Amino acid sequence: MRIPIIRLISTQFWKQSLQNKAVLFLLLILSLLFAFAAYTGWEDYKIQEDIRTEHQTEVRQQWEDKPDKHPHRMAHYGYLIFRARYPLSFFDYGLERYMGSSVFLEAHKQNTVNFSEAGFSSGMLRFGEVSTAMILQTLIPLFIFFLGFSCISAERENNTLKVLISQGAAWKEIFAGKIIGLLGLVSMVFIPVMILSTVIWFSLTGFKGAFDEFLRLVWIAAVYLVYFFIICSVCVMVSAVSRTSKSSLVKLIGLWLLFIIIIPRTAQAFGAYLYPAPSKIDFDTKVENELVKTGDSHNPKDIYYKGIKDSLLQAYQVKTTEELPFNYSGYIMAEGEKISSGIYNRYWQKQLDIYEEQNSVNRSLAFVNPFQAVKDLSTALTGSDFNSYISYQEQVEAYRYQLAQLMNKLQMENISNKKQQENDKPYTISRDHWKELPDFQYRFITGNQLFQNEITSLISLLLWTLGILLCLYIMSKTIKIN
Structure with missing residues (x-):
């Protein structure tokens, strides 16, 4: 292929498009939409993080300020955790609105993450939000189709395609020129968007962002560039095989509806149909029924825990629990916590396996729908x-298990085994022990783990790119002028 010819075709297409006032108007609208999405994403993240930091500090202070208490009472007093957002989540909201913002931690019970924004919103939320990623994934393809639906079909209608071919231009050069021209027009919006996103990221992190986060921004830019290349190539190929610009536009709009709207929605419903997940009530009931079979650690006469008591007395060669070198109730609470957590984690893993099977339906469709691959990679890279x-x-x-077992350990080591009389002062320990519980530090998924999770999406984008290049090569050999 001759670079000067490709440059000439792409430059001519680029200039002709910019002479169209409708294109300039669309560029202006998209720029305003991106500016709005960037501002709302920045503001939403900043407000949410300020609130989270303020309340998490308050919760920690209230925990440490609690007076002298019995450790088991502190275990049931509980602890409140607020979910931290990844700094790049302003770019792509993903599941942010559905994840919930806080979870209450207490002994013997696993609570769900509560207070999701979707729970307080109207049904309009399911149609999506105006985020930077949403515009790039759904509106930019429409913009590309509007710009390029007639890039070759119009020349066929005007008989200028014959002149172009007769002057020595090869189909490969025409395809490459049109695709590069379309990418150039998209870059007029995309490059400023990525620069603005980088500035916002620096601002939100106090200009102390981690290198891993910057690397993710680079990956986001690369993923969307590949996505736009695929969309531009499809647009040019459809225009090349269409006899009229009208038929080309109808085909491209149909493809947009199929890949952006119909397939993703259908896949979600199909996945839930193939692999139905139990409701929260069913899940809690199964866990509770299993717990009942293993006994009640709060019941001193429970048969199961009586067996543990007998084995302890035999092991330490004593006759009563008061003679044990540690607090017996604390030991039983620790055993009960270990058993109940094991049961919950086992059922929770089964639930996750069902969710994974549901998501596998969507993930497998990335091989036939590049939009799905880009959507999955975008949410993964932004931690949403x-x-x-x-x-x-x-x-x-x-962390909840650590909290409960720390309180049980404190009870075992600091609470007497001697039974209290009616007028005795309740057993307590010093409030200084509450500081032994470390702060919760949320560790975001690492880059290596991220790409392991999204290997299907990466492979699908690679296959799409290779497939597009192969189709362009074959078409350049077989396509006819008329």
């Missing part, structure tokens, strides 16, 4: 995907 939510829940449960 399903895997990030599950990782958060797992870390919160681990």
